[in-house]
Amino acid sequence: MTEQTNTELLAALDAAAAELLRHLPPLTDAQAAAPSRLPGWSRGHVLAHLAGVCAAMARQVEYAERGETIEFYDGGMDGRNQAIERGALRSAAEHREVLARGTGQVLDRFRALDQAGWAAPISYRGGTVRDGAEALWRELVIHLSDLDIGVDPDTWTPAFAEHLFSFLSARVPDDLRLRLQPLGHLPRTIGGGARTVSVNGMATDIAAWLAGRQPSLDSLRADADADADGVALPVLLPWPAGIPQR
Incomplete structure (x- = not known):
């Protein structure tokens, strides 16, 4: 299969984010606190993780545009884990708000890139901005299925x-x-x-x-x-x- 162009990858990211947000409005506080398909994680943990990934990837792109690299998560893995535990306690409405804002911000970062920007190095996997975009695509699509809210892998493109x-x-x-x-x-x-x-x-x-x-x-x-x-x-x-x- 021919590799996606950056434009096609951005369109896939837009679609993945929209699909995630489209399935969140019916979620209640009780459902957000209920178990996900990931052992030991509630749906709130998964949603908080996704919000953290969006913020971390936006940070990767921001620093790449300056010609710099930075650790993926603010505070490293300890910071990541603490943020997930705190974020897991959000109400369903708060999850929706945080994810809408987070996906919007990171997608705006990707939309603003020129060709050189997509190839700029980032710290994540020692790769490029494009590698980061593909990673975000994986996170959005796979974790939507992990939420167990009616979207299964048979919907993957x-x-x-x-x-x-x-x-x-x-x-x-x-x-x-x-x-x-x-x-x-x-x-x-x-x-x-x-x-x-x-x-x-x-x-x-x-x-x-x-x-x-x-x-x-x-x-x-x-x-x-x-x-x-x-x-x-x-x-x-x-x-x-x-x-x-x-």
């Missing part, structure tokens, strides 16, 4: 699934080669090990599995060349992260 196939190839163990065979899409191979396992199913189910999430459509089947009866889905490595991720 083909472009997002393709992006995860590439980004999450880092989760393939060294001894393994995965032949991904999404229905209706061209197959692709990730990993360079000697043992090959084919994973067949809907593209969104394969992407959800690679992301450590429950596939929505239960379409996955794994096959090894030497076993015609199918095999268990392989155990993947941890999520690739420049800083600890949930």
Whole structure:
């Protein structure tokens, strides 16, 4: 698949932010405090984390525009964790307000970039502003599904699934080669090990599995060349992260 242009990536970010905000108005205070799909986190924790990521990424872009880099989270991981615990206690209305403001600010930062700005270095993963935009895209889309408010991975776009196939190839163990065979899409191979396992199913189910999430459509089947009866889905490595991720 051809890599998205910066304009296409910005449009995908706009759509992801709008989809998140569109699903928040019905949320009550009790629902915000209820468990999410992430172990040990309420929906409020997920929403506070998203707000923190938006603020942190806006900060990355701000400093990149000055030719500087700065630590991703203000106060490091301790600051990040404390902000999530505090933010998790917000009311549903406060979550909506903070996220509307936060997504608006970070998207404004991205919209103002010229071509050189997208390539400017940031501290996050030792990458560029464009890498940061892709990271924000992942956070907005995947964590909306984690909220368990009626949006599942089967709603992910083909472009997002393709992006995860590439980004999450880092989760393939060294001894393994995965032949991904999404229905209706061209197959692709990730990993360079000697043992090959084919994973067949809907593209969104394969992407959800690679992301450590429950596939929505239960379409996955794994096959090894030497076993015609199918095999268990392989155990993947941890999520690739420049800083600890949930």
